[in-house]
Amino acid sequence: MTKLNLQRSTGAGLHVRHEKAGLILDSLPIPWNADAVIVEANVRLPSSASYAKDQFTLQFSDNAPTAWAEVLMPSPKNGPLRVFFRLLVPAKTCTAQFYWREHRLGQIDLPIVSAADYVNGFSIDLTSLQATIGERTAACRSFVSAQVKALFASAVLRAQHPLASAIDLDLAVEVRRADGERIGRVEVALTAEQRRLRQALTTVLLPKPRNVGNYEVSWHLRDKILLRVPFEIVSKKTLANSPRISATRFIVRHTDGTQQNVRALPTRDGLLILDGISEVAPVFFVCSHKTGLAGIVPFALRILVGDLLSTIGIDEKVLITDGPTPIVLGTVSADALSRTKHFSLASGTKTLGNLAVLPAPATDFTGEGGFEPTDDFVWTAAAEEQLNERLGKLLGDA
Numbered sequence: 339m340t341k342l343n344l345q346r347s348t349g350a351g352l353h354v355r356h357e358k359a360g361l362i363l364d365s366l367p368i369p370w371n372a373d374a375v376i377v378e379a380n381v382r383l384p385s386s387a388s389y390a391k392d393q394f395t396l397q398f399s400d401n402a403p404t405a406w407a408e409v410l411m412p413s414p415k416n417g418p419l420r421v422f423f424r425l426l427v428p429a430k431t432c433t434a435q436f437y438w439r440e441h442r443l444g445q446i447d448l449p450i451v452s453a454a455d456y457v458n459g460f461s462i463d464l465t466s467l468q469a470t471i472g473e474r475t476a477a478c479r480s481f482v483s484a485q486v487k488a489l490f491a492s493a494v495l496r497a498q499h500p501l502a503s504a505i506d507l508d509l510a511v512e513v514r515r516a517d518g519e520r521i522g523r524v525e526v527a528l529t530a531e532q533r534r535l536r537q538a539l540t541t542v543l544l545p546k547p548r549n550v551g552n553y554e555v556s557w558h559l560r561d562k563i564l565l566r567v568p569f570e571i572v573s574k575k576t577l578a579n580s581p582r583i584s585a586t587r588f589i590v591r592h593t594d595g596t597q598q599n600v601r602a603l604p605t606r607d608g609l610l611i612l613d614g615i616s617e618v619a620p621v622f623f624v625c626s627h628k629t630g631l632a633g634i635v636p637f638a639l640r641i642l643v644g645d646l647l648s649t650i651g652i653d654e655k656v657l658i659t660d661g662p663t664p665i666v667l668g669t670v671s672a673d674a675l676s677r678t679k680h681f682s683l684a685s686g687t688k689t690l691g692n693l694a695v696l697p698a699p700a701t702d703f704t705g706e707g708g709f710e711p712t713d714d715f716v717w718t719a720a721a722e723e724q725l726n727e728r729l730g731k732l733l734g735d736a
Contacts, residue, residue, distance in 0.1 A: 479630030
């Protein structure tokens with residue numbers, strides 16, 4: 339008999355795929371819930387040999403019934419014959435022996451991953467909660483329910499095997515009150531491309547609670563809670579009391595068309611130097627003092643010129659978070675700036691702080707270790723920054 343030749347005994351000669359949810363996945367091991375296992379063998383038979391599907395078989399080490407080939411695909415130009423088997427998923431890991439008639443041509447392992455191993459290897463990373471507030475979407479953990487149009491949860495799903503197997507495991511996101519009452523549950527939908535991968539970013543539209551209180555978003559796979567993310571719905575009063583000024587700056591626009599951001603305006607001997615400056619815009623960096631809070635807050639910019647306090651800019655819909663948000667509500671010409679004492683930022687009826695046009699004056703220390711009080715100076719966030727900078731330099735020099 340002519341000696342037969344297998345292209346390779348393993349690897350290229352025998353190849354295992356599995357089918358899941360209409361996808362053919364070239365990955366091992368095979369999940370317990372695969373729709374089918376597909377084994378492909380590439381063989382070269384003598385040109386004089388005749389063959390048929392029932393002459394190619396797979397025999398298994400776990401004594402499972404012998405499988406016969408379902409499809410034969412001759413390759414053109416003297417290429418190998420492609421033999422396909424379609425099998426049910428074995429109950430456990432086993433080895434398949436490939437035969438043509440009575441000739442053993444090779445073997446291949448069929449590793450199986452169980453549902454428990456799949457769930458234990460599944461994890462959630464980089465979770466985020468986002469709320470659509472006004473025309474923007476912000477990451478947050480606290481918000482006013484009436485301001486939120488939509489609430490989303492995002493996360494990176496990670497598995498040791500393709501995500502396709504997770505669609506049978508009730509992958510879902512739940513929203514619950516702190517006392518455990520369930521507000522709603524949403525199934526996680528994955529695209530075909532995501533199901534092929536071992537990790538994917540997904541976003542879920544959540545049911546939005548309405549009452550003030552503490553809640554949590556939880557990610558579930560089968561009966562396992564993968565991760566819990568707490569959040570809070572706050573009152574309008576809490577949001578209104580949360581803004582604070584974290585820093586201040588000036589945007590200085592020059593007559594040559596250039597501009598720069600500065601902490602303090604240029605001075606000499608306690609007087610402003612306005613040569614080459616056309617206008618100045620005060621900038622207040624505002625954030626919420628409550629961690630994770632996002633919401634829309636109204637702001638007004640006021641200016642004190644002489645003894646007259648007037649409003650020069652209003653924005654009723656500023657989105658603030660716990661990170662600094664720059665607020666620029668108006669500009670002042672260089673001519674008017676020379677008569678200006680300070681700018682004020684207000685939210686509702688409350689003044690958050692002032693930004694003095696002149697920097698903080700120097701203060702002399704007394705013999706007792708104190709310092710002489712400075713008349714007619716309003717303490718501001720900018721002055722606080724200058725103090726911290728000067729203290730830092732003193733400590734550094736020391």
